[in-house]
Amino acid sequence: MFKKILLSLLLFTAVLSATTPTQDSVTKLYVATFERAPDAKGLAYWIDDSGLTLEQIAMSFFDQKETQDKYPSGTDVRAFVETVYDNLFNREPDEKGWAYWTKELEEGSVSRSVFILAMINGALGDDAVILKHKMEVGLYFAKNGLDDAEDAISVMADITEDPATVVAAKKLIDEIVTPGSGNKPPVADAGVDQNSVATDATVTLDGSESSDPDEDTITYKWDLKTKPTGSSATLSSDTAIKPTFTADIKGTYTIELIVNDGTVDSEVDSVQVAVDIDNTDFFITTWKTDNEGVTDDNQIKISTHPTGYTYDYSIDWGDDQSDTGVTGDKTHTYSSAGTYSVKIS
Known part of the structure; x- marks a missing residue:
């Protein structure tokens, strides 16, 4: 009971604290409420022109058509709690959190806007890292002057606690800003048959x-x-x-x-x-690569008749290396001197 009263007091204090909005804090509101990056014009309005505190902006978000479409009248409270957790942290709430916040919201002890602020301010561990990454990408989207709602959703879709997902999302944004400038996929080459x-x-x-x-x-x-x-x-x-x-x-x-x-x-x-x-068709021979006065470079050479013959043969060099489809002379260098069993077919 004491914990509940303390939390309620903290939340109430947060509402009364008249927090000055920043780009970071408003971007987190966009993430929590809409599951998207802020559009450039919208972010600029809330920061520079609205004259509202962060708490008032959070409440105002629920007056917007986008919010009403996302959370229509009659939206199940439990589903709302689940959606906000997923928007922010890519996960469901634990059962205790689910039960607590559902009860508080259903009883009217906490408004939806205050619940969202509490989730943002209370993020810890991986939750905090994921939210930070989403905020970083959201700001990058807005600072590039972008406003398309579908793009704002798509660039946030795969962000996790892994920093590589931030890099990937920013490359997507670069591609939107300047087509052709974003990440280009690599090309695999498995070699010849x-x-x-x-x-x-x-x-x-x-x-x-x-x-x-x-x-x-x-x-x-x-x-x-x-x-x-x-x-x-x-x-x-x-x-x-x-x-x-x-x-x-x-x-x-x-x-x-x-x-x-x-x-x-x-x-x-x-x-x-x-x-x-x-393998019974092999011609097997032994080569010593360090014959004194003959070679000191760990190489062996298989020579073929220069004219009048057509060759197509394979060589297993005896050092886990092989060549196939050989049509003429072939030289091989070993990493170390020694005696090797060479198979030719």
Whole structure:
């Protein structure tokens, strides 16, 4: 009972405190009441021309057609409480909060405008972070002179406690202000299809040609989408630039790649690996890369006849690297000296 009386006194004091409105505080009112960024003209009016305190502005919001359309006469109080929590914090109230505020509003102990101010002023933890982020994006929208109501809603739709969502929302606003200036999606490149691969070969995928037009840093997400029935193949990593897998049986393997620039995913790009050679068809040899007086650069070279022959062969270099579709001479550099078993098919 004491807590209830104390809270009521605090809320009543807040109403009487005649708080001077600021861009920050009025933006939070827009978020709580309308679930959108403030339009530039509206924000300017409430701050510069209305002559009202923050508490009076909060009450005046409920005289606006937009509010009446959003919360028509007869709107369930419990639903109203839920909506305000979601507008501000992206969540439902806990059951105690739901029960308390529903009772206070139904009994008329607290007005809807005072309830909204209490929610704004009482935000803690992640709630406070989310509200701060929404306020920041809302102000950015208004300061860019924007007034479209649909845009004001859409730019706020995905804001969370993650700072990256603020960056993404601001890029959307930049795109509205100057089409073409906002974030451009990255482009995934899963590499070229690989053919005539032998079973048990280590296949190296290559996403290094993926790019971002804004030169943002990109991250990789590979998915071994399909593989032959009975295959146990798995990727060595689904986030590496050049993951590998062992082609354990014959058939076609399809691998998809999506890259992300921190804001948006790319379209999917895919690569196919056709495994159609038994590993018994390998020519296997051993190479030593550090033969004294022969080589000291950890390289080996496979030479082909220069004229009169057509080549199409695959090489497993024995260091988890491979090449397919080789049509001529091929040189490979090892990261360290040693003896390697090289398979050619």
